Amino acid sequence: MISTAASRSLVLAARTAGSPKTMSLRSMSSMAPFNHKKEEEKKERRELHSTSRRPADATAGTTAAVPEVATTSSMMDRFTVTAEVTVSKIFPAGFGWQTASVVADGLGYEADTLNFALTTGLGDAIGVLGGHCAYYAAKKTMYDSSIDMTKELHTGILLGSAAFCSGGVWQPLVNILQGANLPFNQVFAGTWVGCGMAFYLGLRVGRTILSGPLEHIEEPTYDNQKNDVSLSTAIGGATAFFVGTDAAYLPAQNWLIGAVGIQDGTPDLVGSAIAGTSTSMGFVAAQSTLNAVYPAGKCWND
16 A cells, blocks of 8 residues: 555565565665755766867868969960060070189189189170160050160169179189089089079068169069079079180090080170070070969969
């Protein structure tokens, strides 16, 4: 019989193995009260040791951005600029250096003297500045009246100052490399690196000094640093091919001697033209490679 009093025990008769036993069931009101605090603590411990499910990463499954390659149009633009620079600056640079070497020789300067290096560096710089300004003046006169000659003059001064550095370093550097009896290809490579670095330093110093008085010269920035690096790499190629004009040093190893070697007895004007041809060949070879491998918008001539 079950009592209706909530505080009284419920008695359940049960028989197990033939002997009577009683099992007491306590009423709900007689049990210990539910401890909410302990239950919350247990829940907190479970949460601390469990890993909540995170939403999928927004970047998961996406592919890495692929650098945009140069399109046919931009590639043509690159080679157009390459051709313009070759005609307006690279050929005149080699021509000017070689002509200045003739002048230095006439003044009695030996090839291992500072005066010779400064004279040839100046000839290189004049070739770049003069060639650049003459080219754009002719272009403005013939078909592009929008060209700002003040801007082109400032650009020519910057490039000419860098050319003075690479042109001035060329002979002393070649003297050192040849004096070490290095093979032709090592002299070629060393000149590429050394003169390319000299041109780059000339650009950076020129930007630092000239950006104040000359409004069209940009001060040194990260963006123009990248452009200066790629341009200097191509200029290094021009100076390396110029090594091939020395027909006296290891002629059997000089694979450029047939194309640009300046032999004894070559007329001065012809020698200067050959020198300009050698720098043009080197620049075009180096810059064509850069045109092909650099992503769109990343090379100096974009």
